[in-house]
Amino acid sequence: MSYASPETLLDTLSVEEPEEIDLEAIAFHCGAVVRYRTLDGCAARIVGSGNRAVITVDEFASPGRKRFSIGHELGHWMRDRGKSGHLCQKSDLKARWDRSDSESLANAYAADLLMPVSMFKPRAHNQQPSFDTVRGLAKTFKTSRPATAIRLVQYSSFPVVLVAYGRDGRRKWFKPSPQLEGMIWPRTELSHETQAFELLYGGTAFNRPLQTRASEWLDHRSAYRHDVWEDSIKTDDEVLCMIWWKRQQDLDALLS
Ligand SMILES: [Zn+2]
Structure with missing residues (x-):
């Protein structure tokens, strides 16, 4: 699967309402499995190989933070597939959303996926x-x-x-x-x-x-x-x- 914007993903999966935005199902559609684990020193990570990836999210994070982390890691997966992986700190998830570094782009991806402009x-x-x-x-x-x-x-x-x-x-x-x-x-x-x-x-x-x-x-x-x-x-x-x-x-x- 090549790069798909959040809008394209939601469209493909016929998601039209906020309550239909199922992050684990969207991740699965993109070849990524989500696991919840105790993470030491980071908020989330993604490890990928070929077309498959595993996203690991801090099990103690709030539900909203977990969803944002999955969206953020999917943002990395869409742009940087083929690289070895990403470890993302809590502070990465607070980075600005409007710059062009990979953490900001991943945050913007998460925001567009979780709070699509057309619904928000x-x-x-x-x-x-x-x-x-x-x-x-x-x-x-x-x-x-x-x-x-x-x-x-x-x-x-x-x-x-x-x-x-x-x-x-x-x-x-x-x-x-x-x-x-x-x-x-x-x-x-x-x-x-x-x-x-x-x-x-x-x-x-x-x-x-x-x-x-x-x-x-x-x-x-x-x-x-x-x-x-x-x-x-x-x-x-x-x-x-x-x-x-x-x-x-x-x-x-x-x-x-
Ligand atoms: Zn990140």
Whole structure:
């Protein structure tokens, strides 16, 4: 079997709804068997020979993470067949999705397979990019919250930035919606005046969307005169924050 895009695979297997996306069946169709094992120091791996491969996934990972790992390894299998194999770290699965290195391409493949644009975009349409929306979509697509949040940023109807801060309150990575690429830089240090700060350091936080000063989030020179919406959640090792504008004109005023 030669390279097949996620869209082609889903089409071939007549998959039309999110609940029909059976990763093990898709892998089998591609000549790969999936096993769940205790993996030391990596999240997933693929070992292939000829047209056959074995994908091994960390049995202790969450269900959403397991699915993403299978999609990621299939992405490697499609592009790098004939090479000896891949060992993928947890951090590989968080690599950006829009670069051309093999880990990013494998992540993009997994995202297109687990959350196909044709199914995801209509379900994200006009939904506020809050973590309530992320939870709903993650349930529908059986994906992890971080992966679903990144996908939502790509296809949201609203201008939005997803930003992750580590336990030390320093920015780890951020992902703007396509229209904001190269225009918005979240602060490198998490502001004390945010819900995210309270979540990170154990205080009480409302944990629902709140309107805050844009200057708590952005270094833009006129940010103190404008507001943004914030919603945040805490994960294992970071706090994830969605920052968005409900009206295009609010963003335009900030950027003008
Ligand atoms: Zn990988």
